[in-house]
Amino acid sequence: MGKNVQIAQAGIGQSFGTFGELLQGVLPDNDLDFLVSFPITRYSHVTFVPDPGRDSIEVIPSHKTKTRDLASKILSWYKLPTGGRITVNSMIPVGKGLASSSADLVACARAIDNCYNLGIREEDIQRFLAEIEPSDGVMYPGVTSFYHKAGQLRDFLGTLPHLTVVGIDEGGTIDTLSFNQRKKPFTLRDKLEYQRLLDEIVLAIHKKDYVRVGRISTRSAQLNQKLLVKRTLPKVLDICERIRALGVIVTHSGPCIGLLLSSRLPDYPYKLGKATKLLKEITGEVNIYHSWERCHDLKHFPVIQERNIK
Template structure:
């Protein structure tokens, strides 16, 4: 960017702002039979990461809070890519807890890129954003406004599934943290039968979105949660499966590489409020804290 133009922008006291939603784990996570590539299907929820970018002429980038170093790395990479000065302050505020499988890091990265884009009017395409995010860590597909099938290790879109029906997730956090970067360093070994089932589940889920079939969405999420026990066990899974059946929930959904587990309810179900109250009572009587998340 021309130095004079950049100085004029600085003098205008503009602030670049960006936002990204998180995702409650995944509706489905596995590997495809035909290409042996790991994929996940996002579940966007109304929790957000927000970033503000304040450029200056210092030559160095300060990030607040300081622990958001992944966002700092992406910001510097992005500014260098467009041959822009790297001085300024990047401030991030997030509703998303870290290390829990709700795509907190991915949301931070997307919000960061959007804040810089907002300031400099770069019109960053998602394929470029994916390439730059891949340099930082494996990522979720939260840069897309709809539910998507996403190659999280490759950081690449596979397919857009579309908008999700209005769902509520009533959930608990089993505790601890999972480092996404460390978790994804080690390849998973699947049997041919598992690969075939994951492929069938993905096709079933794609068709469920075309039909807006919430029952099928719940069935796929539940089966994926069960199959994931080999990789990231949820100690409460049997209890949640029992409650799902007894209380008429759509099924169980988990953060496959995180610590959350939840039950899906459709807000258009005429018994929604009754089911939500019943599940709230059951979970609150057993667990320390219960969380409620709505899909976007």
Template sequence: MNRPMDGAITAPQRSEVGFRAGVGTCFGTFGELLQGALPGPEQDFLVTLPIARWTTAVLSLSPETDELLVRPAGKHKALRAARIALARYGVRPGGTLTLTSDLPEGKGMSSSSADLVATVRAVGAALGIAVTPAETEACLRQIEPTDGLMYHEMVAFYHRRVKLHRVLGPTPPMTIVGIDEGGQVDTVRFNAARPVITAAERREYRTLLDRLGTALAGGDLAGVGRICTRSAVLNQSRCHKRHLERAMEISRDVRALGVTVAHSGTIVGVLISGDDPRHAGKIRDAVAACTELAGAASIDHTLEPAAARPAQRDDNREGVSYVD
């Protein structure tokens, strides 16, 4: 297949080739390490916290129909992403798109973004095309604000513009002991109605992002914890977490790194270094305290570089292509 000078991709029509099923995967997140806006217009950004939870999209194209169906039936955005991607690559839609996920909806774990990224990757796998992050951005930009999950590295991402700002590097090993405050947040509505971020806050967010980049590059997880805790506090006026102060106390009590939140979601987490010599004991103590606080606690682990894709495949059938 040739790539025209404008970056578009041409692919043969379904009548010209026997398509295999394509499988795309995408990790989720535990909210964001940092989210805010930089000085200037259209500068809203976030730094997501990748975790080892996954969404899988399976696309089976059929030469016998022009109707593309999605399962579950309510995954309308993923269906639109598949149609946009197929049109971008010059292929008429027809077949079935099936999504499965470990990510709950409306909690701030990037379930919608993971659906979309996994879907575009499934299209690429079905067509035998290596879809780049920039091409994925171009497809998703037509749908909704999106996290930067098309990149395996940790990135600062302009989520409203669906555009990369800055690569920050691999995700460090951390464990998040989390609580869910209940309910759901519609991120599209939240982004549309979000209170104004002041000029002073924008300057502070610029400083926090610079410090986060330095801390990640230098392996300074204590610095990372201070930055994400500050971001959580700054976000209280926009998406209040009633358990944030107590979560910060728990973090101090167990000598964790700090706290992180879904800035447009319902979850709050205590961050513990994966390299901490008291890792298991701190997790145990944090789980006990968080369970007492909220009735239940979750344990998630960040997505380390070697695990930027699922370690095992449940479906190794011949004729199935995968893209992670």
């Protein structure tokens, strides 16, 4: 281990999830799969209690096996006692493309770091996660462009404050591991468009040009119909046009779709109410999400309650 570690009674860690991606696709160079994340104020909370008297990890709930595997990897890497108990408490729905699994893993790494004061960096967490499953950059404090299959950061893009997603769920769940093994149907023309959209959204995020961000997110949702059809997309696009929302955003590997709004615009209350009413007519239930902002501490995010409107 190479240094003395300070053992706490327990360690806690947290991570935000994402509402899918602003952009996701394949680049023409080497057919690299990439995404541009959209962090939201929904979190996974993990507690780690070390138990030197044991040689294995207990995880609660027991089906969170990837979280257990990650904990074992980290403890072994730092030559720490490999026994303990992990408790995962997440407010992120599973199988919806909201980065629930990645958030659990990042929160777990932070809980162990908090317990032993290891000084684990985002790059270290990224490396550990790459050995477990594709991830979406939630270990970094904001929006990223990320090579999710390779588990590598392309670029850290900052934050997108004051954005709201009014979202619906078309139903069902999708296993991310299986989804990422699908053969992509994108043509060279599609891949060249993805490259152009990626270049554009990087500039748009840096400039906080939310109109352009919304337009690119909408185009990504349309392109993704080749890979994972959202049956309600035509209706949501129509509502987007009617209320002049910034754009449409989807979980590219999940069943959720929503409208992007800016809470800084004077007509926000009207658009929020109108979007909620019209989307509710499609599925009967609407969820409100808010973009994550840098002001929250990375290891101890406050729990911000989201609304579930039926």
